[in-house]
Amino acid sequence: MTEKKPLFPASNMHKRYLHNRLWTRVFFVSTLFSVMVLILLILNIINNAFGFVAVQNEIEPSSLAVNGRPLEDLESESLIDIIREHMSKGLVRRYDADKSLVSRSRKELLEIVYDRVVNPRIVESWSLEESLFKRKAIARFRTENPDTDITFRAWIHPRFVTNPQASVPEKAGIRTALLGSIWMILVTVMFAFPVGIGAAVYLEEYAKDNRLNRIIQTNIYNLAGIPSIIYGLLGLAIFVRLLEPLTSGSVFGHIDPSTANGRTILSGGLTLGLLILPIIIINAQEALRALPDTLRYSSYGLGATKWQTVWHHLLPGSIDRILTGTILAVSRALGETAPLVVIGASTFITVDPDSLFSKFTTLPIQIYQWSARPQGEFRNIAAAAILILLLLLLSMNTGAILLRNAYSNKKQAG
Numbered sequence: 001m002t003e004k005k006p007l008f009p010a011s012n013m014h015k016r017y018l019h020n021r022l023w024t025r026v027f028f029v030s031t032l033f034s035v036m037v038l039i040l041l042i043l044n045i046i047n048n049a050f051g052f053v054a055v056q057n058e059i060e061p062s063s064l065a066v067n068g069r070p071l072e073d074l075e076s077e078s079l080i081d082i083i084r085e086h087m088s089k090g091l092v093r094r095y096d097a098d099k100s101l102v103s104r105s106r107k108e109l110l111e112i113v114y115d116r117v118v119n120p121r122i123v124e125s126w127s128l129e130e131s132l133f134k135r136k137a138i139a140r141f142r143t144e145n146p147d148t149d150i151t152f153r154a155w156i157h158p159r160f161v162t163n164p165q166a167s168v169p170e171k172a173g174i175r176t177a178l179l180g181s182i183w184m185i186l187v188t189v190m191f192a193f194p195v196g197i198g199a200a201v202y203l204e205e206y207a208k209d210n211r212l213n214r215i216i217q218t219n220i221y222n223l224a225g226i227p228s229i230i231y232g233l234l235g236l237a238i239f240v241r242l243l244e245p246l247t248s249g250s251v252f253g254h255i256d257p258s259t260a261n262g263r264t265i266l267s268g269g270l271t272l273g274l275l276i277l278p279i280i281i282i283n284a285q286e287a288l289r290a291l292p293d294t295l296r297y298s299s300y301g302l303g304a305t306k307w308q309t310v311w312h313h314l315l316p317g318s319i320d321r322i323l324t325g326t327i328l329a330v331s332r333a334l335g336e337t338a339p340l341v342v343i344g345a346s347t348f349i350t351v352d353p354d355s356l357f358s359k360f361t362t363l364p365i366q367i368y369q370w371s372a373r374p375q376g377e378f379r380n381i382a383a384a385a386i387l388i389l390l391l392l393l394l395s396m397n398t399g400a401i402l403l404r405n406a407y408s409n410k411k412q413a414g
Contacts, residue, residue: 014388028082048383049155051131052138054148055379058119059086071113076102079109086117094389115171122377123148137174156384164350169377173387176352177366179266181334181392183353184362187269188276188333193326195273196280203281203311204288225276232342235271240343250387251356263344266356271339283325316407323404333395337364363389 006060027186044133061071074082080101084092095112114120123145126138131152142150165174203220207213244262245251247270291314299309315322346361347369353360364387370382 005233023072029147045383047128047385048380049387050128051126051153051257051380052150053061053122053126053153053377054145054150055120056123056140056145056148058121058172059117061114061118064113071110074110076104076106077410079106079113082113082117083109090118095107100389101226120170121168124341125153125377125380138304142314155380156387161383161388164352165206165348165361166350167382169370169375172378172381173372174363174366174388176349177361177363177390178388179352181361181362181389183265183356183358183360184269184272184340185330185334187266188272189326191270191273192277192280192329194275196326197284198324200281200284200288201310203314204285205306205314220278220281224282227337227338228275229338229342231271231275234274235339235343239270241266245356248379249355261344262358263359265353265360267343268340268345268360268362269356271343272333272336275336275339276333279329279332283329284318284322287321287325288314288332314392320404320408323400323407329405330400331397332392334396335389337362337368340365363392 014197044082048351064071064082065076071079083095083101092101124141131138138150142148145316160173161178162175163172164176166172203213205214210341240246247262247264247267249264249266249398295313295317296309299313300306304312339361345365347365349359349361353357367382367385367389369376370385371380
């Protein structure tokens with residue numbers, strides 16, 4: 001009687017355990033390295049978003065006192081006199097055109113005096129690291145420049161969010177870019193999500209396994225890996241030029257010479273929608289494919305049609321996975337710059353978007369434009385804008401995750 005050989009020899013088991021420990025350590029080191037890189041990136045951004053600044057006023061506030069009364073105690077009439085005396089007539093007319101000086105509140109007039117008359121300018125800035133560890137150099141600068149005021153500044157503050165873009169970093173804000181990003185993502189999601197889910201349902205549940213559908217499926221996988229700038233060229237050709245009457249709004253009676261060329265929020269949103277469409281389709285297909293066939297057969301056995309099976313069983317059963325992929329796709333769209341630059345997004349704009357047919361800029365484009373400027377202060381506000389972009393991204397992802405979890409809990413309870 002022959003002796004049976006062990007299924008797993010002792011020598012092989014030892015090797016398998018060694019390989020297991022080796023790969024466990026490799027995966028741990030990879031995860032640790034990724035976390036460290038992420039932490040260093042965030043610390044670098046925070047380092048540039050905070051620090052000491054040296055401010056020099058064009059006119060000292062004390063010299064604008066009236067009868068010994070400082071600016072903060074002056075009435076509106078005195079503030080208006082200071083504005084008319086020290087500001088150019090053209091600039092005064094521009095403020096009057098927006099809102100007459102006499103109808104402005106005392107707080108608004110005081111802000112104009114400080115912004116345009118006192119006109120503080122940052123002549124030197126230090127990062128958070130330099131502010132903490134190079135105090136002697138900062139003190140030396142204070143001694144050599146007694147007319148400057150050195151204060152600690154957080155570049156991310158409420159006025160930074162509510163101010164429009166400006167040519168000087170002290171007054172620049174992200175309001176226009178933030179609104180443009182929100183408009184853009186809404187258009188992108190409203191276009192890509194239903195179209196992507198519909199295409200996935202058709203390809204997975206209705207399409208036959210023939211040569212044409214296999215070619216379509218292969219092309220969808222290929223489109224998911226195409227560089228984003230190619231989608232910008234596609235959006236330029238289709239949405240900006242071919243569909244210009246639609247994307248400019250002229251077909252709906254919207255006449256605006258600045259957007260008559262089709263370079264609008266609608267064009268940008270549709271372009272980003274095309275960018276993430278293959279990702280949403282592939283993810284939705286995988287989510288539907290993960291459901292067991294017994295779910296389909298049970299529904300058919302009870303007399304349900306294919307559409308009833310898809311609508312009442314397959315989509316509810318896979319919605320959590322679909323939303324997970326959509327979150328990742330929308331996060332990518334929110335950070336894209338190249339496609340929007342190609343279709344003609346503005347790099348400097350101070351007018352807030354108010355419709356789908358408005359000119360636009362977005363936070364990534366604004367960050368890119370600021371980071372390319374030679375002044376160090378623009379890099380500071382670029383870092384602050386990055387933090388705002390991360391907060392916006394986290395807020396959107398949190399909302400989507402909560403929605404996904406709500407569907408998952410409802411599915412489990414059912």
